[in-house]
Amino acid sequence: MNLPILNWLPNYRREHLTGDLGASIIVSLLLIPQGLAYAQLAGLPAITGLYASIVPVMIYALLGSSMTQSVGPMAITSAMTAAALAPLASSGSSNYIALASGLTLLSGLFLFAFGAFKLGKLTRILSIPVVQGFSAGTALLIAISQTGALLSTNWRGDNLLNWMLAIPQALSNLSLIPVLFGLAGMALLWLAGKPSITPLQKLRFSLSTAQLISRTLPILILILGGLILKLGFLNVASLRTIGGLPSAGSSFITPQLGMSALEQLLLPALLIGLAGFLQSITIAQTVASERNEKVDTNQEFVALGGSNIAAAFVGGMPVSGGFSRTAVNASSGARTPMAGVMTAGWMLLGVIFFADAISLLPLPLLAATIILATARMLNPQSFWIAWRIDPRDGAAWLLTFVAVLLIGPINGIAVGVGVSLLLFILRSSKPHIAVVGRVAGTEHFRNALHFKVEMPANILAIRIDESLYFGNCAQVIEQCQKHLLSHTQAKHLILILSAVNSIDVSAIAALREFRQHLALTGITLHLAEVKGPVHETLLHSTFISELAGPIFLSPHAAVVALCDEKEEDYCI
Amino acid sequence: MNLPILNWLPNYRREHLTGDLGASIIVSLLLIPQGLAYAQLAGLPAITGLYASIVPVMIYALLGSSMTQSVGPMAITSAMTAAALAPLASSGSSNYIALASGLTLLSGLFLFAFGAFKLGKLTRILSIPVVQGFSAGTALLIAISQTGALLSTNWRGDNLLNWMLAIPQALSNLSLIPVLFGLAGMALLWLAGKPSITPLQKLRFSLSTAQLISRTLPILILILGGLILKLGFLNVASLRTIGGLPSAGSSFITPQLGMSALEQLLLPALLIGLAGFLQSITIAQTVASERNEKVDTNQEFVALGGSNIAAAFVGGMPVSGGFSRTAVNASSGARTPMAGVMTAGWMLLGVIFFADAISLLPLPLLAATIILATARMLNPQSFWIAWRIDPRDGAAWLLTFVAVLLIGPINGIAVGVGVSLLLFILRSSKPHIAVVGRVAGTEHFRNALHFKVEMPANILAIRIDESLYFGNCAQVIEQCQKHLLSHTQAKHLILILSAVNSIDVSAIAALREFRQHLALTGITLHLAEVKGPVHETLLHSTFISELAGPIFLSPHAAVVALCDEKEEDYCI
Structure with missing residues (x-):
């Protein structure tokens, strides 16, 4: 097994330290509210979000090939965890926690195995618009799932329809003070973000100090909100806080993986792992490419697998690299995974010394934190970009987006895989084939559309210009049949496979059926110019032995042989 | 809308009648036990299986383009129905029936819409080995789900693991008489099938009479079994019969499609529709091709959608064309869908006049009927055929098979879609690219491996020989980077897109990132010989404007332009 730490740790230098230390502080300020909020989102005790930012981060530092990846809880995987476990146990119960642990373990084992078996190619099964549509849909789903907590009402909705149907009841249950508290908190948290930087710079802070302040403000706003509730300024029962944290002992969990759980969590675990990995690898590669570094896809699978x-x-709780967190880590000066180790240290200190403070944080403000984080993921312009370039890509974006909103993130990403496959097939659905003939006086066969060619009327020769597989074989045969309609005297159909590099089981089955069908109408199928690997594949089936004649080395040989047979007058 | 009935009914002739009538009788003999058994399998009242063979069959006769398709309940869709509804309601309850009806409606609407929007291409998203693995896995799953009913014990298992874990308890609950009854019944039903034909011929029956007898025997065995129980020869309480049928009034059902049901049934409905359709179209096309008839994929979508x-x-209960049933229909002489209308008539007579007799049929014998029917679907040799031709196709078969056994038919077919996609990507994962150079003294650029070519050292020109999309763009870029490693003096990379017919959003994004990355290392990316459609697609993105130079008409023009810039000494 590869240990990338052996590459960077021995070369660790003093100037790395300052960058890593600074980045670790800023990322921790970001991670604490995010971790608490995402744990809530996943239906787990809030403190879980901090635990998930300690040990997994250190494992990633050992195994990860990205110098700047920041591992921890993430919005999308948290929402998927909740969706996967909702039918199995009641949120927050000890059974739920054990199942979440089992789910995370399975997901980690999948990722680890993909890395160990070098299946990095797996990441290519989804097209970018599908991933973007999935992220946007999940972001919106997460945001609406938080409206209830934001406004301190029992507004629930695990999909868009449920949520909309619950609007009347939710509105009737609103009370003024909690709503104002939530909305004001969200407004403050929003202002504390990017909008605060220009005013802070006007106050003569340097850009980097302004950014540091802007990144510290959210946690201060959360603490302020907690103090307001703690000190009883707002005496409203419906305004709730995170509440008591479990003792340290309960942080160690035995994953529950009974047979029935295993069966029901297998597919969600795979999809959660895949979704988390896709987000991680995308941001890691983007940052690495900007810094002229390399990220090894298979090693990242191993590292994220180990972390999970x-x-x-x-x-x-499942972890992965997060978009904004990794970007912040890189831009705050992180040079090596040591920044991650230090982040883990800060989080541990936070858990040990500030547990009581954390328990006072108000739930509506955590909901606001989530909603603001997901708003950045919504990225609707990615739809327009895809649509303008190719409406099929745009449609794939939209279909995945709508699927996630209607049937949740787990089924939604399954639909996305299907949509990607459809895109593939739509693209390859017009394979190029050409009717060819002999260029007069030569033995060369060329496209009859572009060259003046000659051919006996009893023979139709068609060159297939693409490899044959299940996605295009039906279409190829359909096109051949159309050409046969305009060559009514043809008694022989020669398929020239000079450009066919591979053929699969489905295509062979389709050819066999085509041959039988042609035989019924009195037409004989022949093959010519079959490449080595394709010939070998065909030899493993019974197809060649079913052919009426030999495989011809060239179309010329085929025409000479087939022409001599009976109808001399047609011969070239 | 197309009404294929307008093509065949006006031309209906007397000689069609005899064929259709004979086939309708034989198919009905097959349909009655199958329908009752599959309804049990789907968790619905047994009589539902007969209802499903009446009205839907008549709708298919109106809309279907296949002359021999026999529509009705099918094992796979029944098992998928049970899997989809098991978490939502208790089998056989009125809520369950209403949900099944909603599921069937949704599934029908999907199929109808696919046909109306001419999405027949959808059927190509699964490779044949994946479909075979799915069928084999589902067949085995169905067979094991029936072992409990066959042996009159509470042996349950909705997947292979559950079923195996239940073995000890199941064995301890066996009692002798019911086990013997079930096994003897199954042996008789097996003997009544193909094995009976040769002995019957030896008794001087003609082949067709022997076949008719062989097809009548199963229903006689079921009736015999019912009589044995009814007359009290075996007084064992655990030996159960179908029991009382509901009154005619209750056959009309209002589908239940509440919001939450809609959400949970959307994906299963799509997959059930797809699985049923795939089986229908496969057998319909096979039979049509043998009879030199045509089946219209889109029209079949409409017809099966309408039937559902x-x-x-x-x-x-969902319906589709069945493998064995359609084959029997065709071989028994069916000429037109009128055979289906007549079948519906026989089934209606059966429901009206023999409801009491049907209620006496023993459940173990229905289970035996199902097990024998699925044994024919298991078809393990299809695995070996695929494996021998291409181990990747074999692996796809096996993976889908195992997935179905472990996580059920619904999730299993979702895995199958993913596996098909992976196969696609594995196939296209080594796109062909070639480093090219100028053939000395010409303006032609050819593969540097096969021709003696010359090239300035500051330029690397690579021809990409396949269309670019999400499945292969990463690999293409990786290969380009490898070539750059062995061309250390290159300052310009020219990608020649003369063979690239299309490009998608993902590939454009990858190229954009590649350009940025190259710029960091001092290499400029250029494009040459871009085809019209690809150029148009690129114009809709910002990629062209980000390029440092123009798109060159030919590699020659590019080399001339880039060479003149600075390093005169390298020029050709």
Whole structure:
């Protein structure tokens, strides 16, 4: 096994330290509210979000090939965890936690195995618009799932329809003070973000100090909100806080993986792992490419797999690299995974010394944190970009987006895989084939559309210009049949496979059926110019032995042979 | 809308009648036990299986383009129905029936819409080995789900693991008489099938009479079994019969499609529709091709969609064309869909006049009917055929098979879609690219491996020989980077897109990132010989404007332009 730490740690220098230390502080300020909020989103005790930012981060530092990846809880995987577990246990129960842990373990084992078996190619099964549509849909789903917590009412909705149907009841249950508290908190948190930087610079802070302040403000706003509730300024029962944190002992969890759980969590675990990995690798590669560094896809699978396996036993919440967090880590000066180790240290200190403070944080403000984080993921312009370039890509974006909103993130990403496949097939659905003939006086056969060619009327020769597989074989045969309609005297159909590099089981089955069908109408099928690998594949089936004649080395040989047979007058 | 009935009914002739009538009788003999058994399998009242063979069959006769398709309940869709509804309601309850009806309606609407929007291409998203693995896995799953009913014990298992874990308890609950009854019944039903034909011929029956007898025997065995129980020869309480049928009034069902049901049934409905359709179209095309007839894929979508919409309101059980049933229909002489209309008539007579007799049929014998029917679907040699031709196709078969056994038919077919996609990507994962150079003294650029070519050292020209999309763009870029490693002096990379017919959003994004990355290392990316459609697609993105130079008409023009710039000494 590869240990990338052996590459960077021995070369660790003093100037790395300052960058890593600074980045670790800023990322921790970001991670604390995010971790708490995402744990809530996943239906787990809030403290879980902090645990998930300690041990897994250290494992990633050992195994990860990205210098700037920041591992921890993420919005999308948290929402998918909740969706996967909702039918199995009641949110927050000890059974739920054990199942979450099992889910995370499975997901980690999948990722680890993909890396160990070098299946990095797996990441290519989704097209970019599908991933974007999935992210946007999940972001919106997450945001609407938080409206209830934001406004301190029992507004629930695990999909868009449920949520909309619950609007009347939710509105009737609103009370003024909690709504104002939530909305004001969200407004403050929004102002504390990017909008605060220009005013802070006007106050003569340098850009980097302004950014530091802007990144510290959200946690201060959360603490302020907690103090307001704690000190009883707002005496409203419906305004709730995170509440008591479990003792340290309960942070170690035994994953539950009974047979029935295993069966029901297998597919969600795979999809959660895949979704988390896709987000991680995308941001890691983007940052690495900007810094002229390299990220190894298979090694990242191993590293995120290891991080999740560790996460399963401590907190039980799935982790992955996060978009904004990794970007912030890189831009704050992180040079090596040591920044991650230091982040883990800060989080541990936070858990040990500030547990009481954390328990006072108000739930509506955590909801606001989530909504603001997901708003950045919504990215609707990615739809327009895709649509303008190719409406099929745009349609794929939209279909995945709508699927996620209607049937949740787990089924939604399954639909996305299907949509990607459809895109593939639509693209390859017009394979190029050409009717060819002999260029007069030569043995060369060329496209009859572009060259003046000659051919006996009893023979139709068609060159297939693409490899044959299940996605295009039906279409190829359909096109051949159309050409046969305009060559009514043809008694022989020669398929020239000079450009066919591979053929699969489905295509062979389709050819066999085509041959039988042609035989019924008195037409004989022949093959010519079959490449080595295709010939070998055909030899493993019975197709060649079913052919009426030999495989011809060239179309010329085929025409000479087939022409001599009976109808001399047609011969070239 | 197309009404194929307008093509065949006006030309209906007397000689069609005899064929259709004979086939309708034989198919009915097959349909009665199958329908009753599959309804049990789907968790619905047994009589539902007969309802599903009446109205939907008549709708298919109106709309279907296949002359021999026999529509009705099918094992796979029944098992998928049970899997989809098991978490939502208790089998056989009125809520369950209403949900089944909703599921069937949704599934019918999907199919109808696919046909109306001419999405027949959808059927190409699964490769043949994946479909075979899915069928084999589902067949085995169905067979094991029936072992409990066969042996009159509470042996349950909705997947292979559950079933195996239940073995000890199941064995301890066996009692001798019911086990012997079930096994003897199954042996008789097996003997009544193909094995009976040769002995019957030896008794001087003609082949067709022998076949007719062989097809009548199963229903006689079921009736015999019912009589044995009814007359009290075996007084064992655990030996159960179908029991009382509901009154005619209750056959009309209002589908239940509440919001939450809609959400949970959307994906299963799509997959059930797809699975049923795939089986239908495969057998319909096979038979049509043998008879030199045509089946219109889109019209079949419409016809099966319409049949399922009707089925939703009468019985609520999904229908599709069945393999063995359609084959029997064709071989028994069916000439037109009139055979289906007659079959529907026989089934209606059966429901009206023999309801009491049907209620006496023993459940173990229905289970045996199902097990024998699925044994024919298991078809393990299809795995070996695929494996021998291409181990990747074999692996796809096996993976889908195992997935179905472990996580059920619904999730299993979703895995199958993913596996098909992976196969696609594995196939296209080594796109062909070639480093090219100028053939000395010409303006032609050819593969540097095969021709003696010359090239300035500051320029690397690579021809990409395949269309670019999400599945292969990463690989293409990786290969380009490898070539750059062995061309250390290159300052310009020219990508020649003369063979690229299309490009998608993902590939454009990858090229954009590649350009940025190259710029960091001091290499400029250029494009040459871009085809019209690809150029148009690129114009809709910002990629062209980000390029440092123009798109060159030819590699020659590019080399001349880039060479003149600075390093005169390298120029050709």
